[in-house]
Amino acid sequence: MLRQLNRFKPGQGGRVRTTLGAAVVLALVISPFAVAQSTGLMGGERNPKRGGYATETKVIATNDTWGMRYSNRTVGGGGGVLFGCRSEPGGTPQNNYPCMRSRNVTDGLAFEMLSAGKLVGTINVNRGGDDAKPFTTNATGVADGLNAARVGSKTPAQLTSDAVGAVQAKLPFAKVNPAGTATAARGVSAVTHPSTGVYAVTFEQPVDGCAVTATQSATGTDVGTIGTQVEADDHTVTVTTLSVLPSIELADRAFDVTAVC
Numbered sequence: 001m002l003r004q005l006n007r008f009k010p011g012q013g014g015r016v017r018t019t020l021g022a023a024v025v026l027a028l029v030i031s032p033f034a035v036a037q038s039t040g041l042m043g044g045e046r047n048p049k050r051g052g053y054a055t056e057t058k059v060i061a062t063n064d065t066w067g068m069r070y071s072n073r074t075v076g077g078g079g080g081v082l083f084g085c086r087s088e089p090g091g092t093p094q095n096n097y098p099c100m101r102s103r104n105v106t107d108g109l110a111f112e113m114l115s116a117g118k119l120v121g122t123i124n125v126n127r128g129g130d131d132a133k134p135f136t137t138n139a140t141g142v143a144d145g146l147n148a149a150r151v152g153s154k155t156p157a158q159l160t161s162d163a164v165g166a167v168q169a170k171l172p173f174a175k176v177n178p179a180g181t182a183t184a185a186r187g188v189s190a191v192t193h194p195s196t197g198v199y200a201v202t203f204e205q206p207v208d209g210c211a212v213t214a215t216q217s218a219t220g221t222d223v224g225t226i227g228t229q230v231e232a233d234d235h236t237v238t239v240t241t242l243s244v245l246p247s248i249e250l251a252d253r254a255f256d257v258t259a260v261c
Contacts, residue, residue: 172203172259175217176239178252187259189235197250199239200231201257208234210261216241217254224248226255 041047061067072078085099092101104110113120125132130153151159172187180193190202212228214237225242237259243251 171261172205172207173257174201175256176201177254180252193252195250196252197241199241199255200236201239202236203259204235205261206234207237207259207261210259212237212257212259214239214255214257217256224251224253226253228257 059068070081072080083099085097087098088096090096091098102111115121123134125134149155154162170187173185174182174188174191175184176182176191176199180191180199182188182191185191187204188201189204190200192200192202194200208230212230214226214228216223216226218224221244224244225248227240227242229238229240230236231238237257239255239257241251241253241255242248243253
C-alpha cells in the first residue's frame with residue numbers, strides 16, 4: 001500500500017493523509033458495534049454461546065410504560081417467557097433466590113395476571129396432597145373473591161360439623177331418671193325430687209336468658225306433657241312431668257333437659 005501511496009503526484013500528499021486519517025477514525029468507531037453485534041444478545045440464539053453469564057444482566061429503563069416487554073405472536077401454543085432455576089428451599093431470606101421475584105419498592109401492585117379465558121393459571125407442587133402448599137402469606141385480611149373448597153384440609157361440611165359439635169359440647173344438660181337421679185349431666189350442679197312429678201335442676205351458670213327445653217324419655221303414646229320454669233335464682237329450673245291419658249296428673253317420669261344460651 002505504501003508503494004501505491006508513493007505513486008501519487010506531488011501536492012496530493014495532504015489529501016491522502018486526510019483520507020487515510022478519516023478511514024482510521026471510521027474503523028475505530030465501527031469496531032465496537034461490530035463486536036457487540038457478534039457477541040452481545042442475539043435473537044434466536046443461545047446467549048451466551050457457551051457457559052453462562054457470571055454476573056447479573058441488568059436492563060434499566062426510565063420510561064412510564066414497561067421496562068421490558070416479551071411477546072410471542074404465534075397463535076395457539078407460543079409462550080411469552082420461560083423462567084428456570086435450581087434454587088434450594090428457603091427463598092430470598094436464606095439467599096436461595098426463587099426462579100421469579102416481583103417487587104414493587106413503593107405501595108403499588110407487585111404483579112397482575114390477566115387472561116381472556118376462564119382459567120388464569122395453575123400452581124402445581126410436586127405430587128400435590130395435604131403436605132404440599134400452593135403458597136404462604138403473612139397477610140391476614142380477607143382475600144376478596146377467593147372461594148376455597150378447603151380450609152385447613154377440611155371441607156365446608158366438615159367445618160360445619162366441627163362447629164356444631166363444639167357448640168353442643170358446651171351446652172349444659174341433664175338426663176334424669178324417674179327417681180330424680182341424674183344419669184348424665186354437664187354444667188349441672190344438682191338435681192332434686194321434692195315431690196311426685198316435680199324436679200329441681202340447678203345449673204352451674206345462669207339460664208334466665210337461655211332457651212330451656214325438656215322432653216320425657218319415652219316413646220309413642222307413653223310420652224306425657226312436661227313443663228319448665230326458671231326460678232328467681234336464675235340457676236334452678238323446675239321441671240314438672242305429667243302422665244298420659246286417661247288420667248292426666250303429676251307422675252314421676254324420666255326426662256332430658258337442656259339449656260341453649
